[in-house]
Amino acid sequence: MKTYAVLGSFLLLTSAAFAQQKDQVIANQAIAIGPWDIATNSKGGKFDSCAMSRTADDLGISFVRTADGLLLLLDSPKWKLERAKAYTVRLTAGGQSVEAKALAETKNVTITLADRPLNAKLKIANALVVQGEGATLRVPLDKSALALERLEACFERNVREGPETNPFVAPSRKP
Secondary structure (H helix, E strand, C coil), rough: CHHHHHHHHHHHHHHHHHHHHHHHHHHEEEEEEEEEEEEEEEEECCEEEEEEEEEEEEEEEEEEEECCEEEEEECCCCCCCCCCCEEEHHHHHHCEEEEEEECCCEEEEEECCHHHHHHHHCCCCCCCECCCCCCEEEEECCHHHHHHHHHHHHHHHHHHHCCCCCCCCCCCCCC
16 A cells, blocks of 8 residues: 555656656747747746847847737846836838837837838848937847748747647647
8 A cells, every 4th residue: 555655656746847847848949040049938837929039249139929919129238227118219120110119127128019011021121220319229130031930930839729628738839
């Protein structure tokens, strides 16, 4: 009887450790397309978004595809921004230009990319120019056409998957 209890406890602990390890592997799974790394993001164990990220000249760059659309996240360890302040910026790509708001944290900003014509230009432009009051940033877009297509495919594939398919197995989140 003790043997069964010990064996049962061992199997339970082993299964829990294996499941945790598998979740860590899935969470860290990413693919590279040129300079871009594409990965899924989860909140509370549930799929949230897909992101493509890179760095260029101390500038962290991420395009994030969420249920609400496309976001641009920029960060730099050199920045000292006023948290929760919305800075006005001008975004330009491939001849298309729009005004947007950059919502600040202390070292990063988030910009909602709501303009579809501008978003289409991201696939063909060499760079996205972000012009603020104090400086102009150049976001390189090399290999962005393939990366943005993969980002959208990542989001569409993962948003459709859910625990309804098998409530006992964590869904496979693939970029």
